[in-house]
Amino acid sequence: MHKKASPRECGKVKHFARFASASLEQLWGKLETRIPDAAAAVDRGDVFQHEQHVQTLKDVIALHLVRSLNYRDVHERIFTKIYTEQRKALLTDQSDLLRLAVLQQRGVPRRPASCPRPARTSPRASVPKRASHRASATSEPR
Template identity: 40%
Template sequence: MAAAQISRQHLVSQVLLRQFTMLDPKGRGWQLQPFDVCNPERRNKLKSPRRCGWVEDFVAFDSASAEDLWGSVETRAPAALAAVQAGTPFADPMHIEALRDLVVLHFVRSHRYRGVYTSAFGTVRVNVRSKLIRQYPEQLRREALRQTGLHLDGSGSLGTFAERLVEQSEVTQDFGSGKLFRTSIENMFNKVRAMASKWHLEVLTAESGQFLIGDNPAVTVRTDATPFSYNMAFGDAHSIVLPIGPRHLLALGPKNTLGSIPRAVVDEINTVQILASDRYVYMHPRSELETFARAKARQRQADRVNR
């Protein structure tokens, strides 16, 4: 029997979102504060982790396969996060692996990766069509005559038929169904996981202030200039950073480190989370970060208008 499609898929693991919650005094359970960076003047109500950080049918084909893969990481996260809270993340090698995999999971399972994937497929599709017209015009004409009974003369009609062949191809059909994306994202997870295994883990605590977390939470950064640059290729980055609670941040680095970072760097990381987000960031309800987020979201809007 085929596994059921899981429609509501969390891109930000609930186990992470729970770290930013507080128990609601009105009896609604554990709640966190969402903030809509695309509508910075909007007032957002507190929500439970279950209602935040998810996308409907992110993996639209056989999502159970991907969910099993993500689950292999998320089930190991609670014990590792508890070790961070206790100040002992390096006491057990399994905790180090679990935390590093948590960074990789949120780097790959993201709005950003889906955007890169979609753009890359579009580029390849255009290139294949152009190659068919440029290198195989006679074969195209013969195939058009065979399929349609028409003799194609101009480049326009030849291009239209080439596009028809591309549309009919198995790869394009798999792209449309979501099968290709599921295969791509699972392969990318395994590839980045292998690359990240050569890095070590930094567990960093905010000296003051709090972290917030965006809906693209694991972000590549370069820290050789201020403001930090972000969203570069994995191989070009100094690190991938992932907030794992109001006080703690994971970063991939050259050696295992348990350290602290000043308020100025906390603010830089929070700025990156806001600018790199797709739509939302999330924070502890008593973090007092909403004013900060609103200012940075306005800046983001202005920057995009001026591009």
């Protein structure tokens, strides 16, 4: 035998808001308290004389659209497409940007003591060091 669902159970989608669901519900709860006054202004015909009621109605429409299944599907498709494209680009064509971002976030990695520093092979390695500035300052005038 099939049990009828209560109004609270109807139209409910588990895990609808995957991110920030608590703050979304909190926002919706605050908005719900403003709806009766805005609806009364609509019934009276003076809603456009009260900016707070106009804002409430705009918020209701926006939040209703954001919470729709169609919007969620569009968002997921766009997110997946952009995420995949950006990941591919960062790992291939834009790998320099990824390396720079990691260095900015994490800093230059330190070499473990067990891993010796490689010998320098650049031409500068063989250039003798110049006398320090202090040594020349204490010597006789030129």
